[in-house]
């Protein structure tokens with residue numbers, strides 16, 4: 001395999017895609033890619049096109065793949081180095097990959113609120129790969145929203161207000177009753193260190209600029225953003241809640257429907273996602289890898 005391509009090497013987004021079919025999922029973001037076999041893909045030219053599509057669409061869906069854990073690592077390496085998730089035990093031979101499992105007997109799911117992955121870390125992962133192994137007959141979709149589109153739709157006055165603001169982020173899931181409480185009822189996943197979540201946090205701009213596209217995107221969530229720096233939680237809340245509600249308006253979103261063999265890769269810098277918990281009584285099992293730790297700026 002060749003050297004990982006950096007996104008900065010990708011060509012401008014205006015050129016057509018030659019190596020595969022691209023079917024946009026919605027107006028704001030997301031595209032389904034067909035005509036590539038990721039397990040065997042070694043062609044750097046094709047990978048360059050995939051990275052260009054990643055920057056253009058923010059969420060790429062590859063149905064019908066056959067990926068072992070080693071293949072997921074190889075695909076992930078094209079987007080960035082693996083990033084360690086602090087709260088779930090990884091696979092024995094692939095510690096950066098962990099399985100997201102909801103058993104038929106369970107009612108709580110993992111990731112069932114709008115968020116960008118691990119935004120409480122000083123350098124959160126730029127991308128997430130999620131690969132479906134077992135999916136319910138219906139339901140269990142993932143919603144995505146474009147925080148570019150959400151930022152662009154703000155008034156000039158609101159942009160001026162939020163542009164300089166810095167958010168205080170915490171891993172504690174304070175508004176969900178605490179991470180230990182939130183995770184203890186997800187029985188099929190091996191959780192650890194949730195008692196240390198309150199010690200993990202960071203400060204990030206509420207409006208971040210994407211290093212490749214140069215576009216501005218909102219960067220906050222109810223799950224991870226506790227307050228605005230320099231303001232009390234009480235003062236912060238109306239601004240945060242306005243933006244949190246605004247950024248998930250339907251016209252900014254797309255919906256990914258899974259089947260075994262679907263790999264979705266998303267850009268955490270300019271999207272949020274929400275795992276819809278509407279499939280009680282059926283098992284869902286996925287593998288997740290995050291990549292490319294990058295400090296928001």
Ligand SMILES: [Fe+2]
Nearest residue numbers: 111116117273
């Ligand atoms: Fe997530």
